[in-house]
Amino acid sequence: MRASGAPPLPPGLREEIDRSNEALERAIEWLDGRVAAPEAAAIRDALRAGGKRIRPVLCVEAWRACGGPGDPDLVRDLAVALEWIHTYSLVHDDLPCMDNAALRRGRPTTHRVHGVGVATRGGALLIPLAALWSLDRARRHPQGLDLGRRWIRELMRGAGAGGMVGGQVLDLLAEGREIDRDALDGLHARKTGALLVASLRMGGIAAGAGPERLAGLDRFGRAVGLAFQIADDVLDSTGDASLLGKNPSDQVLRKSTYVGLLGVAGARDRAHQLVREGVRELERVGIRSEGLEALARYIVERDH
Numbered sequence: 325m326r327a328s329g330a331p332p333l334p335p336g337l338r339e340e341i342d343r344s345n346e347a348l349e350r351a352i353e354w355l356d357g358r359v360a361a362p363e364a365a366a367i368r369d370a371l372r373a374g375g376k377r378i379r380p381v382l383c384v385e386a387w388r389a390c391g392g393p394g395d396p397d398l399v400r401d402l403a404v405a406l407e408w409i410h411t412y413s414l415v416h417d418d419l420p421c422m423d424n425a426a427l428r429r430g431r432p433t434t435h436r437v438h439g440v441g442v443a444t445r446g447g448a449l450l451i452p453l454a455a456l457w458s459l460d461r462a463r464r465h466p467q468g469l470d471l472g473r474r475w476i477r478e479l480m481r482g483a484g485a486g487g488m489v490g491g492q493v494l495d496l497l498a499e500g501r502e503i504d505r506d507a508l509d510g511l512h513a514r515k516t517g518a519l520l521v522a523s524l525r526m527g528g529i530a531a532g533a534g535p536e537r538l539a540g541l542d543r544f545g546r547a548v549g550l551a552f553q554i555a556d557d558v559l560d561s562t563g564d565a566s567l568l569g570k571n572p573s574d575q576v577l578r579k580s581t582y583v584g585l586l587g588v589a590g591a592r593d594r595a596h597q598l599v600r601e602g603v604r605e606l607e608r609v610g611i612r613s614e615g616l617e618a619l620a621r622y623i624v625e626r627d628h
């Protein structure tokens with residue numbers, strides 16, 4: 325976790341982010357005519373506002389690590405669905421009834437530009453659109469609609485009550501209260517970790533990986549998901565708002581954080597230890613992946 329400076333992204337991953345952004349543009353074209361204005365404009369703005377694209381890149385790197393056959397663009401297209409779910413969660417998280425945030429990814433939040441109603445509806449629309457888009461693209465994949473069904477199940481499991489939404493509920497309930505490390509781990513395993521796990525499993529599934537490898541990706545994702553959240557807490561407490569692209573909010577919302585529990589140095593140590601554990605989990609199922617290892621390091625060393 326760096327206090328400042330460019331994130332240490334190897335060139336291969338930088339290129340993969342660019343390819344993911346191109347896939348996102350293909351998907352934005354597909355939206356034409358499917359969503360009415362003004363929600364369409366809000367969705368386009370939110371999707372194009374930048375972002376690290378960690379979830380689609382994790383997905384493609386998992387696919388690659390499992391020896392996925394065929395055209396990577398098919399998987400990149402499918403992986404856009406992850407970014408849509410992630411973007412809906414950010415748009416809704418920023419609403420006045422949640423964090424009431426003014427800034428996201430260095431820009432005014434969706435509701436500040438398009439209004440609360442449009443942002444709420446546009447965000448919600450991204451959920452069925454992610455499923456429809458997944459089905460549409462799965463038809464072009466050799467596993468066809470079977471892949472579409474498995475893919476959507478993973479996506480909704482990661483995003484739903486047992487995953488991201490459930491974690492958000494726990495987070496809201498924990499505001500202003502102190503919770504212990506186990507409870508904090510459980511909350512973030514759902515709120516942040518579940519969609520990262522889904523990203524990896526979805527890449528493995530598209531590559532035809534069996535249950536053992538999927539379980540290895542799952543354990544890697546859990547470790548890296550927690551490391552991601554710890555890095556977020558450190559950045560919230562030490563980061564620079566102009567680099568973060570948002571205003572630090574943990575103190576304002578009186579949230580329990582890993583920095584509060586472990587201190588900055590302790591939190592950093594735990595994040596690095598989790599990354600090492602995650603990489604060992606991959607090795608245990610025979611996965612050696614420079615891309616996934618580099619992403620895991622980036623997740624804890626990033627500056628925004």
Ligand code: GRG
Nearest residue numbers: 375376377378413416417429489492493515516
């Ligand atoms: C109604 C209870 C309820 C839930 C609705 C709002 C919501 C669903 C979920 C919120 C989940 C949330 C905000 C999770 C945080 C995820 C997270 C760590 C975001 C930051 O991810 P990055 O750093 O962002 O990957 P970029 O901007 O790079 O894409």
